[in-house]
Amino acid sequence: MHPLKNLSVIRKLVQISAFLFFVYGGSVTGYYLADKVSGALPALSCAYDMQGADLCTLIPFQHQMDHRLGEAIANGGNMMMGLMPTLITLGTFVVLFVLLNKAFCGWICPLGTFQELLHNLGQKLGLQRSESLDPVLVKRMRPAKWLILLLLVFGFPLLTGIGWVNHDLGDPFCKICPSRILTTLATGDSSQLYIDSASKTTLALSLTADFLFGLMIALSLSVRQPFCRICPMLALHAVFRKLGLLRLMKRATPRCDRCGICAKACPMDITEIHTEMQKKDVTFEDCTLCGRCVEFCPYKDVLQLKYAGFPVFSADPLYFKPRKKAQRNWEESNLPALLRGRQTTVQVKRR
Amino acid sequence: MKTNIYTLIAMLLLSPVVQIPEVAAQTTAGPMDESLSAKTAGAQQHRRGPKRFLLKNGDGAKIDLWKPDLSTLPLTAEHGSLTLPRTGVDNYHALVVEKDWGYLKEALIRYQYMHGKPSGHSTRELTAAEKTTFEIVPEPVPREHQHYRSGQSWNFLLRYRGAPAAHVPVSLETSNGTELSSVSDRNGIVSLRIPDDFSLLEAGERDRRSAEFTVSAETEDAGVVYQTRLSAEYRVNPSRWQSLELGMYVTGVGLLAGGFLGRKAAGHA
Numbered sequence: 212m213h214p215l216k217n218l219s220v221i222r223k224l225v226q227i228s229a230f231l232f233f234v235y236g237g238s239v240t241g242y243y244l245a246d247k248v249s250g251a252l253p254a255l256s257c258a259y260d261m262q263g264a265d266l267c268t269l270i271p272f273q274h275q276m277d278h279r280l281g282e283a284i285a286n287g288g289n290m291m292m293g294l295m296p297t298l299i300t301l302g303t304f305v306v307l308f309v310l311l312n313k314a315f316c317g318w319i320c321p322l323g324t325f326q327e328l329l330h331n332l333g334q335k336l337g338l339q340r341s342e343s344l345d346p347v348l349v350k351r352m353r354p355a356k357w358l359i360l361l362l363l364v365f366g367f368p369l370l371t372g373i374g375w376v377n378h379d380l381g382d383p384f385c386k387i388c389p390s391r392i393l394t395t396l397a398t399g400d401s402s403q404l405y406i407d408s409a410s411k412t413t414l415a416l417s418l419t420a421d422f423l424f425g426l427m428i429a430l431s432l433s434v435r436q437p438f439c440r441i442c443p444m445l446a447l448h449a450v451f452r453k454l455g456l457l458r459l460m461k462r463a464t465p466r467c468d469r470c471g472i473c474a475k476a477c478p479m480d481i482t483e484i485h486t487e488m489q490k491k492d493v494t495f496e497d498c499t500l501c502g503r504c505v506e507f508c509p510y511k512d513v514l515q516l517k518y519a520g521f522p523v524f525s526a527d528p529l530y531f532k533p534r535k536k537a538q539r540n541w542e543e544s545n546l547p548a549l550l551r552g553r554q555t556t557v558q559v560k561r562r
Numbered sequence: 563m564k565t566n567i568y569t570l571i572a573m574l575l576l577s578p579v580v581q582i583p584e585v586a587a588q589t590t591a592g593p594m595d596e597s598l599s600a601k602t603a604g605a606q607q608h609r610r611g612p613k614r615f616l617l618k619n620g621d622g623a624k625i626d627l628w629k630p631d632l633s634t635l636p637l638t639a640e641h642g643s644l645t646l647p648r649t650g651v652d653n654y655h656a657l658v659v660e661k662d663w664g665y666l667k668e669a670l671i672r673y674q675y676m677h678g679k680p681s682g683h684s685t686r687e688l689t690a691a692e693k694t695t696f697e698i699v700p701e702p703v704p705r706e707h708q709h710y711r712s713g714q715s716w717n718f719l720l721r722y723r724g725a726p727a728a729h730v731p732v733s734l735e736t737s738n739g740t741e742l743s744s745v746s747d748r749n750g751i752v753s754l755r756i757p758d759d760f761s762l763l764e765a766g767e768r769d770r771r772s773a774e775f776t777v778s779a780e781t782e783d784a785g786v787v788y789q790t791r792l793s794a795e796y797r798v799n800p801s802r803w804q805s806l807e808l809g810m811y812v813t814g815v816g817l818l819a820g821g822f823l824g825r826k827a828a829g830h831a
Contacts, residue, residue: 274707344827426819437820
């Protein structure tokens with residue numbers, strides 16, 4: 212299969228380009244926040260990265276909860292004025308989000324790309340990997356992203372603004388976000404990889420952040436997208452996913468019952484793609500619109516990526532067969548196989 | 563020598579008065595005898611109220627507040643006190659004070675972040691604009707929501723009539739009493755390390771103090787001396803209570819835990 216006909220290869224190229232742009236693109240867009248592309252990107256491109264081209268929408272949300280809405284509530288100010296910055300940020304986010312929907316996760320997010328590249332490295336190193344997590348574990352983990360969104364992105368910052376909790380909880384999600392550490396390290400800045408002993412709160416947050424960063428790196432080698440599963444951005448996307456122009460659509464057939472390759476291909480282990488037989492729109496809350504399920508669906512047009520109702524990529528047996536072979540070749544050409552191959556060559560030569 | 567001259571001949575005092583400076587330089591008559599110092603004290607976090615400054619010897623000075631859209635607002639000091647009015651827009655503004663003594667033209671600039679509606683303008687536009695004949699321009703200004711910190715190196719551009727001023731002696735003084743000097747390079751850029759000069763810092767303890775630094779330079783053209791100053795606030799470097807080494811250890815623990823959990827998950831699968 213020609214690599215440029217392989218959707219996963221195309222996606223990887225887009226992801227790497229997006230990574231380079233959003234992590235280092237400040238040299239193109241400009242240094243100051245006002246120069247950034249949107250200030251409300253629906254992906255984890257970190258504002259702490261001084262060379263970045265844009266910043267994730269979660270940081271303005273936290274600041275606005277703390278400094279605008281929270282303070283307006285505490286001081287008895289004009290609530291509309293307190294809410295207005297959040298509404299502007301939300302509006303910017305929605306305008307962008309409508310264009311690509313949850314594909315911001317699967318195609319654009321620098322942290323998602325980093326985890327995928329690490330997983331590819333794990334494949335090449337021949338590490339023992341888990342293709343699919345236990346469905347019970349997957350279901351148990353799903354509420355975590357909602358909890359993080361409600362508590363760390365909106366709850367604690369708002370309580371900080373009102374004055375009920377200390378100021379160190381003004382942007383608690385950023386303080387634990389692995390993207391903050393990753394993107395700053397990627398620009399040669401190690402200042403975010405610290406343990407902050409300023410207060411018990413900062414100590415707890417920085418310990419969590421560094422532990423989570425290490426955990427994510429190691430887990431990514433053997434488990435697909437470990438942090439994405441608890442990412443509050445995924446939850447925020449889930450709220451607005453019905454507005455997005457890009458959707459994952461399914462035209463279920465009785466053969467779907469016996470197949471299930473789509474669920475196995477899904478990096479987020481969404482088994483419902485396989486089991487859902489009624490709904491046509493199967494852009495589930497954990498979906499990142501990466502399109503792998505469509506690639507690995509062997510039945511014509513059963514799964515489709517549609518943009519504004521028009522199919523842009525459809526399941527096709529003519530695509531499926533070479534794609535499956537390309538996947539097998541990719542997985543088999545790893546370091547242990549290479550070493551085994553050399554050993555065999557040496558043994559043959561000795562004989 | 564230059565530093566001493568600056569200290570002797572400077573005439574304007576700009577100092578935030580969240581707490582009015584306890585020590586302010588006394589002034590005497592005549593520009594060459596007047597002294598300037600910028601001194602501030604106390605923690606100044608999340609200041610969203612009106613910005614007030616003390617302006618010493620500002621009689622006859624031209625004071626303008628440059629907004630992010632490059633429009634200017636003329637201001638007047640009252641009894642040596644200057645309050646920046648709300649402009650309704652956010653981002654950096656530039657307070658520019660100029661005084662013309664005939665044989666001496668002095669300028670003082672301070673970039674001040676103000677809150678309001680999104681201005682829609684980049685700080686680049688403000689720094690690129692020629693605000694006075696001879697000026698010191700931060701290259702760059704700390705990004706929105708960032709601050710100058712002790713121990714950090716920052717670049718400053720010296721610009722005379724809109725063009726880089728090469729090989730000009732530059733000095734930096736802090737309200738904590740440190741003085742240092744350097745010379746601008748052929749591109750008019752000088753890199754200065756903000757002194758780590760806060761006293762009585764305790765390791766591991768957060769310190770919210772701030773102080774003022776002033777970068778100054780002087781040049782002469784057609785018998786007229788041009789003096790320029792840039793003043794700004796700087797804070798204690800948080801590395802005093804942050805540990806990178808410990809952070810790396812904790813990340814290592816996370817890596818080990820992830821490796822263990824990953825193997826367990828893979829084994830289970």
